[in-house]
Amino acid sequence: MHLHEYQAKELFRTFDIPVPEGRVIRKRSELSPIIDELGLPLVVKAQVLAGGRGKGGGVRLVQTADEANDATTAILGMELVTAQTGGQGKTVHSVLVEQGLNIARELYLSLLIDRDRAEIVIITSLDGGMAIEEVAASTPERIIRIRINPLIGLQGYHLRQLAFGLKLSSQLGKEMATLVRKLYRLFVECDCSQLEINPLVVTTEEQLSAVDAKVEIDSSSLYRHPELAALQDPDDQDPLEAEARDIGLNYIRLEGTIGTIVNGAGLAMATMDLIKQAGAEPANFLDVGGGASSEMIEKGFRILLSDQQVTGIFINIFGGILRCDVLARGVVKAAQKTGLNLPVIVRMEGTNVDEGRRILTESGLALTTVSTLNDAAHELAALRDLR
């Protein structure tokens, strides 16, 4: 789960990590008292969950109240297109208005998890403000990577490697050590998957400040962080995805036309690939779980039917411990209940598959039943041509 910049900065504040003074507004009318309170210059920043907001026009430095008004007017409600949003862009529902700082130097700092080595890694670079991938490609020597074994945690020598690597003055090195200790604690205690500050600013007053903040929380940990779970922003999600999540489905909306219902994430991905290979485009990823109960399939149908782009449905279920005959009855029941009227290909395999196929065939529904994935591919191609 990604946090908005302003949410991440709130979290930083609770860990006493320095961030610029700022306020979030959702209406332009809220701006004027903030200018009075924070003074000028200010930075107006679109709050959408995507990187590259600056290049997309979502971040503006303003020197006067008029400029602040103009920037806020322009950004609030805009469809912000960045390298990470996709072509359609994301609607800006709120902006963060922050005090401008006197910047002496910009650094980069992030914490992440190395899944292969099971370590926490701190990455820092002398070139704040630049994407770390670009620095890694052009001047890798300007990046410092510090690996931390989670069983011993952050130690003095890690902080020395950081401070000497960034060529910080002794005073600034100490400030950085304090900052990184707090960040590490936040990272671990809040179950972060990723945390990025870019840039981490050194002000002309030799103070550090997290001018940007990206935080991703491990969704599996939210049960123990109700305060973080509450930060989930409904505005920022595809409404269908939000609905699916609320009813317990693992659903991701895509741009194609063939809706899929699959049991199991790996098989669901492979099914999307198969649709693509058959010349069609998957409309979604949908994993109804290994068990694939009829309730879950019914829920899946309802979500798919809400997607106006879907012109056909491919159900790919591998019946394991839950037998195919039970699954088939579930599909029929769900189809009847939802009044399904789109062409549906059902590929079903596994325990009791013959009985399952018989139930599907005899249901009277317009279902195309296939047994192998190769057959499914043929039917998918036909479905594509039909359209």
Add this chain to the structure above:
Amino acid sequence: MHLHEYQAKELFRTFDIPVPEGRVIRKRSELSPIIDELGLPLVVKAQVLAGGRGKGGGVRLVQTADEANDATTAILGMELVTAQTGGQGKTVHSVLVEQGLNIARELYLSLLIDRDRAEIVIITSLDGGMAIEEVAASTPERIIRIRINPLIGLQGYHLRQLAFGLKLSSQLGKEMATLVRKLYRLFVECDCSQLEINPLVVTTEEQLSAVDAKVEIDSSSLYRHPELAALQDPDDQDPLEAEARDIGLNYIRLEGTIGTIVNGAGLAMATMDLIKQAGAEPANFLDVGGGASSEMIEKGFRILLSDQQVTGIFINIFGGILRCDVLARGVVKAAQKTGLNLPVIVRMEGTNVDEGRRILTESGLALTTVSTLNDAAHELAALRDLR
């Protein structure tokens, strides 16, 4: 460094670990207001750093104010002899007066460090009040040992092993879990070497209470625990040992007559053994450090000369990086400065030993110089016979 029971219980209180209400007094006149405050029955407990106080008459349960007065009078100032004090006993300078509890059950609980496996071990037994060694010998099945790797710390399953092992009710199991979590935190945060609660009482109200508390702190860690270092009790130490500690010497007083000065702890122990094997008794352990500077040797002389039991001195120095000639000059200087007039055997070996021995011989002091340990043994035997 060992803490007194009352100090350990103060420390428990700062970690919110339940202990009986109590007050420490050093004079009988302080007792009366405490009886008024705490009520009756009370327990009066001698505060000396030695186990087995109960058997030695240092712990009394009193039901009336008169009994309390009698007990306090008897215990304060007594020479308490227990299995751990040695024959001479220890003078009781203070007593702890505590509220009596309604005891339903007595358990045993301790935390210690397994040096070979580098783990923290919790030992608990169903038989509180008994020495754990006795339980281990007679009914080992009534002891539960839980090993904790310090890198992962105390986990839920450790606490379940404890609660199920002690056959605690679900409610009491939860209380015990809370208690042990706090104790573990105390153990680690205060750098304990050992922590023992015997008995850990279950009251008839189903509450846990640490009725006794033994805590040993790792002396090497005291630099980071000034508040614990301040608890060192001068009353409880041999005055010569306290003096030696204050001047930076590693000195332990023994019951023999041959004082020793050695550089290095292992060699000092071996030297004590050698004295004993020669038929004499070592008066002390004294390690003046691997370097054995003349200042340290002079300090050593002064301590030894303060010990009235010392009738002769054996100096055993292996000159390593610090050369024997330098050492010899140090010995001579120290002997002259301290006005040493006891027979002294000097065994010196190592770098520049010939020059060293020449300096000793020519010093005009009554020093017997030997080169091998076997020669030293002969001289020691002679010294013994002389006495």
Add this chain to the structure above:
Amino acid sequence: MSIFVNQNTRLLVQGITGREGRFHTSQCREYGSNVVAGVTPGKGGQSLDEVPVFNTVTEARTATRANASMILVPPAFAADAIMEAIDAGIELIVCITEGVPVMDMLRVKNYLALKPSRLIGPNCPGIITPGACKIGIMPGPIHTPGGPMGVVSRSGTLTYEVVHQLSQAGLGQTTCIGIGGDPIIGTNFIDCLQAFEADHETEGVVLVGEIGGNAEEEAAAWIQANMSKPVIGFIAGLTAPPGRRMGHAGAIVSNGMGTAAAKLAAFRAAEIEVCEHLGELGSLCTKAMAASRT
């Protein structure tokens, strides 16, 4: 022959009295697994379908000499259950539970490195040596005993699909392992490949990967350097959009890393037989195994 589990496996189930635990225990027993004990704190002394239940893993192991454990407990208790099994000296720990926080697994994985236990999972279907022992939630009947194929996969139902095709093609399995779809897992591809390479009955291996991380790339390098037996590789997630977790916590392309394309390229560079179309996996394996035997 087989790897990690066989007819001598004495299975313990942690969380045996839960709904999932009870059901899958009965399924494993039905398949023939020797379930010797269950653990549910507070239910020690009871028994479930003749399987004795204990309060702690140590008790259970002492009483029954269990050498493997299947963990079916809620995610909040999974790390604790795994470490309890490690400390009790259980040799093989199979954690089925999905949704274990990564921070928990970071600690568990490093703790595991200090100890001799092997962990499979979490978030995995388990491990099965057909005809001998099933530890997990996979459907037993799709498997065929006797080899020649080993199967290792990050997925669940996708593995069943693969196994089914193998069985249909007349290719039995020595052992099939779902290593789990989480970012941090106990046993990885290389551990399994190493064991398959050493197992005499295994003649070839199907490796089923998916987007996220670079376990497939590392496996490919290892295969090229060390593996004498043919490996057939499949990767799921060619069409997965970047930055999204595809069901499995570990299945995510982030910052251009972990793409299916990169993994397939690594397979090809390591001369691994790549299965492009999942529907053809069975026939591809038949061909590959025939080629390797000549």
Add this chain to the structure above:
Amino acid sequence: MSIFVNQNTRLLVQGITGREGRFHTSQCREYGSNVVAGVTPGKGGQSLDEVPVFNTVTEARTATRANASMILVPPAFAADAIMEAIDAGIELIVCITEGVPVMDMLRVKNYLALKPSRLIGPNCPGIITPGACKIGIMPGPIHTPGGPMGVVSRSGTLTYEVVHQLSQAGLGQTTCIGIGGDPIIGTNFIDCLQAFEADHETEGVVLVGEIGGNAEEEAAAWIQANMSKPVIGFIAGLTAPPGRRMGHAGAIVSNGMGTAAAKLAAFRAAEIEVCEHLGELGSLCTKAMAASRT
């Protein structure tokens, strides 16, 4: 031959600019050790008697390919220094520092188990392969190169005494190791015995123990089971009073455990040649070695 250190050892000194660090660095260099780098945070870029100083161990190792480190930093910084060396991939770490808190060493020792580095100490004189490399604070000249004896000891000056007697008796040393007097140390007796057993030049070993813990008992059991070469054992502390720490943090008889008598009994049970009187160690070794050669 030798164990752990030889003429290829490239030594780094952590805490090189401190008083102790500077002095013992010069002593080690005088003996012939190849000191390639020093580390003192904040003094990177300087040099000390031609030895370049770096801010971090990683930097130093990258620049100089140091493969061993001698740590001479105050106790409060020792654990950090050891872990820094571990993470930098230093193969052999020798920590001389006395007074490291046990709780620090508990963590370090377990962390070490995750990594390939070897730690000797803390609270030890170090390790020397006479004529080739000295890492530590022992006096060089008392040693004699060329074997046949290996020496391993928990003590400092007591080890010098032993080595001196060996040299006097005409018995040279392959390698002499002070493993340290603390309760928790990196390399134990068995690690050294194992290495001595495998070292062709070492023909016999002197093992110098003392009261506290049961490392000597474990060593005795290992020797009986695994060692083909003669071992001569000495234990200090027969007259040590129980419950008192005899200088070394680890030298304490507590609750009747760790007595010299028990250790000597274990030696005898394992048929280890026991040296009763320290003064006779040299002659005893001469006899034992002569006997083993016939």
